[in-house]
Structures are given as C-alpha cells and as structure tokens.
Amino acid sequence: MFKKFLLVGALIFGLAACSSSKKKGDDGSSGGISAEDMSFDARGSDSGQIQGLSSINFGYDQATLSPEAKATLKQNAAWLKARSGTKLQIEGHCDTRGSTEYNLALGERRAKVVESYMVGLGVKKSSLSVISYGKERLLDEGDSESAHARNRRANFVPLSN
Structure with a gap:
C-alpha cells in the first residue's frame, strides 16, 4: 500500500515539475516573437512567411x-x-546525394558556419542554436540539379522563450 502512495506521489511531483509558466514583460507580453512577426510556421524561413528572415543556399x-x-x-x-x-x-540541410551520416555532418558544418558568421555580426551566441537534418527534410523531392540546389540550405526557425 505504501508503494502505491509513493508511486502516485512521484507521478504527481513529476507532472508538476513538467509544467511551465510564461514570464510576462512589463507591457503584459511574453516578449520574443509577436503574431505579426510570423504565423508560427515550424518551417521558419523556408516558409517565406517571416518578413526579414530568409534561408540561404x-x-x-x-x-x-x-x-x-x-x-x-x-x-x-x-x-x-x-x-x-x-x-x-x-537548421543545416543537404540534398539527397551522399550517405545519411555524411549529410548530417555536412548539414552541421553549414549551420555552424552560419552561426559563426552571425556571431561575427554582433548576434549573441546564446540567441542561436544549430541542428542538422542532413537530407531528411527536403524542400524539393525532385532529382534535378535545381531540386538539389534548393535543398542545400540553412533555414532559420524562430524559437519563443
């Protein structure tokens, strides 16, 4: 019986620890990105919907x-x-040529060179994170050179705090 109470208590504690609360700014907003900045499209700059934020190739x-x-x-x-x-x-991305492992490494190198350049422009490193998707998230499923060129990119996804 004691084990059941202990288990239930641990579950309640675990769920409570997972909850989050948003910090509000002085103006009542949560800061960061407003709805007018973006439509919360997880594709970020790939969507073409975030004015002033673009992917590179x-x-x-x-x-x-x-x-x-x-x-x-x-x-x-x-x-x-x-x-x-x-x-x-x-996000570092690649075309379909090459192995999964190679493209994950290449995508990471692409994301890191972008991060380094932006830090050199005065962006705080703490406001950037990098990830590689290699050839896993293609913009264009085609096998032409133009399709490959569209897939070799760095995409930018705003993250809210």
Missing part, C-alpha cells in the same frame, strides 16, 4: 558562404537584433 558539397548568403545573413542578424529575447535555430 550552399554549393554542392560546400559549407562556405557566398556573397549573396552573407548579405542575407546580415539581414537575418538585423532581424534578430531587433527582437531581443528571440532565439533562432539554424
């Missing part, structure tokens, strides 16, 4: 930033700096 088997990518990253950095308290997850 990479060359085949590359994790270097083109001049166009750097210009986009400057805009993304300005977007993030204007929204204190907002965090961005940088």
Whole structure:
C-alpha cells in the first residue's frame, strides 16, 4: 500500500515539475516573437512567411558562404537584433546525394558556419542554436540539379522563450 502512495506521489511531483509558466514583460507580453512577426510556421524561413528572415543556399558539397548568403545573413542578424529575447535555430540541410551520416555532418558544418558568421555580426551566441537534418527534410523531392540546389540550405526557425 505504501508503494502505491509513493508511486502516485512521484507521478504527481513529476507532472508538476513538467509544467511551465510564461514570464510576462512589463507591457503584459511574453516578449520574443509577436503574431505579426510570423504565423508560427515550424518551417521558419523556408516558409517565406517571416518578413526579414530568409534561408540561404550552399554549393554542392560546400559549407562556405557566398556573397549573396552573407548579405542575407546580415539581414537575418538585423532581424534578430531587433527582437531581443528571440532565439533562432539554424537548421543545416543537404540534398539527397551522399550517405545519411555524411549529410548530417555536412548539414552541421553549414549551420555552424552560419552561426559563426552571425556571431561575427554582433548576434549573441546564446540567441542561436544549430541542428542538422542532413537530407531528411527536403524542400524539393525532385532529382534535378535545381531540386538539389534548393535543398542545400540553412533555414532559420524562430524559437519563443
């Protein structure tokens, strides 16, 4: 009988520990991202719906930033700096060529080079996180060069606090 009470108590404690409460700012808002900034689309910049936040693309088997990518990253950095308290997850993606393991590593290198460049632009490292999806989240399922080019990207997903 004592074991049942102990188990029930542990479950209640565990559930209570998992609950969260949002901190409100002085103006009653929770800070971070407003509904007008985005439609809470989990695809982030891939959706094209977040004004001022864009995905960038990479060359085949590359994790270097083109001049166009750097210009986009400057805009993304300005977007993030204007929204204190907002965090961005940088997602590294690849096309379908190469093994799963190789593409996960390449996607991570892509996300990390983006993170490093944005930190160099004055973005706080604590407001960025990186993840690689390799070839697991394709924008274009096709097998053409243009489909591959669309899939070789870094995507930005705003995270609310």
